Amino acid sequence: MGASQKDFENAVNRLKLLKEDPGNDTKIKLYALYKQATEGPCNVPRPPVLDFVSKAKWDAWNALGSLPKETARQNYVDLVSSLSPSPKSSSSGAIGNPPKSESVLMTSRDGITTITLNRPAKKNAITLQMYEDILLAMNAASQDDSTITVFTGNGEYYSSGNDLANFTDNPGGLKLSEDGNLPLRKFVDTFIDFPKPLVAVVNGPAVGITVTLLGLFDAVYASDRATFHTPFSSLGLSPEGCSSYTFPKIMGPSKAVEMLIFGKKITAREACARGLVTEVFPDGTFQEEVWARLKAYAKNPPNAMRIAKQVIRSSEKEKLHAVNAEECRILEERVLSEECINAVLNFFSRKARL
Numbered sequence: 001m002g003a004s005q006k007d008f009e010n011a012v013n014r015l016k017l018l019k020e021d022p023g024n025d026t027k028i029k030l031y032a033l034y035k036q037a038t039e040g041p042c043n044v045p046r047p048p049v050l051d052f053v054s055k056a057k058w059d060a061w062n063a064l065g066s067l068p069k070e071t072a073r074q075n076y077v078d079l080v081s082s083l084s085p086s087p088k089s090s091s092s093g094a095i096g097n098p099p100k101s102e103s104v105l106m107t108s109r110d111g112i113t114t115i116t117l118n119r120p121a122k123k124n125a126i127t128l129q130m131y132e133d134i135l136l137a138m139n140a141a142s143q144d145d146s147t148i149t150v151f152t153g154n155g156e157y158y159s160s161g162n163d164l165a166n167f168t169d170n171p172g173g174l175k176l177s178e179d180g181n182l183p184l185r186k187f188v189d190t191f192i193d194f195p196k197p198l199v200a201v202v203n204g205p206a207v208g209i210t211v212t213l214l215g216l217f218d219a220v221y222a223s224d225r226a227t228f229h230t231p232f233s234s235l236g237l238s239p240e241g242c243s244s245y246t247f248p249k250i251m252g253p254s255k256a257v258e259m260l261i262f263g264k265k266i267t268a269r270e271a272c273a274r275g276l277v278t279e280v281f282p283d284g285t286f287q288e289e290v291w292a293r294l295k296a297y298a299k300n301p302p303n304a305m306r307i308a309k310q311v312i313r314s315s316e317k318e319k320l321h322a323v324n325a326e327e328c329r330i331l332e333e334r335v336l337s338e339e340c341i342n343a344v345l346n347f348f349s350r351k352a353r354l
């Protein structure tokens, strides 16, 4: 039997996590096979001769002639496998290629894979290494035997967002796009494309990118101790995580503006009323109630849940990828702005804590 659509999607995700650049020839082959697998034979006009890159891509796609979509899909999967060994999964719930990290933990049981931010002394602020580890964890979770993937935080906070030292430790500025030192674009793309139900168990306050990403989750359960805060303006930054699109859609433009431009911190109950949070639980019984709920949900047939997610989300994916690309482009400029540099310096000199 040839590669399934799921195998193909997994290969697309695995490719995003390659550590080494596979080289231009391979990238062009992958492009051509991807186009053939998703759109069929080349059906667009040849680009102008001087547009070398587009022309090379078009030539490679066109050269595949009438190769059936299924064969192109299989060839794509084979080519990606030859570049990166496939993570293993097993019926015991063992996870292939999880991150070897103390700050991002990964466990799998009862059909649920849980990714836990584990840096409580720093309120689970996310370092550059943690972004990489989360990507690894998500890739492993997307391919293991679990039915649901959960994000949570260890300790008092869910997360205080991006570690502000990421800015000061990179004096030349952070490159946030494709080949940058923090591939934020790839990071957010992984949430957009995640194939299984993705649930946030928000155990305490959440800040910055860990709030904005919630708009890409399928369910958000929050303790009544949690708060939600996106202080982008006071940090001289701009919205990310697709929040410039998801927040106005979820809560309406004026409530989104209150959070994303004015940096209003809202409670869990307010976030629930705005549609960002699915349900709020008393902190005393939060863990017990939420995990009982999730264990019951995880007993549903996994394929049905995955397909339901695909049906609900697929029409938005293209738009979300475009929003993410644009947000990263703008943010890359903002992190170099005087406003941002001053705000971060103030934070570390303890002048400006939230």
Ligand SMILES: CCCC/C=C/CC(=O)SCCNC(=O)CCNC(=O)[C@H](O)C(C)(C)COP(=O)(O)OP(=O)(O)OC[C@H]1O[C@@H](n2cnc3c(N)ncnc32)[C@H](O)[C@@H]1OP(=O)(O)O
Binding pocket: 121, 122, 123, 125, 126, 160, 161, 162, 163, 164, 165, 166, 174, 182, 184, 207, 208, 209, 210, 231, 232, 235, 237, 240, 347, 352, 353, 354
């Ligand atoms: C590269 C682009 C990536 C994408 C962009 C993302 C945007 C964002 O995520 S913006 C949001 C950034 N986060 C913040 O601005 C929060 C900053 N933190 C605070 O204001 C406060 O720490 C707090 C309100 C979260 C907690 O205050 P509290 O008084 O209870 O504790 P502290 O003593 O301040 O914190 C304990 C410890 O943790 C360190 N820390 C906390 N958060 C961060 C952080 N985001 N980055 C770096 N370090 C953080 C804090 O410095 C303390 O460390 P020390 O004990 O060593 O002083």
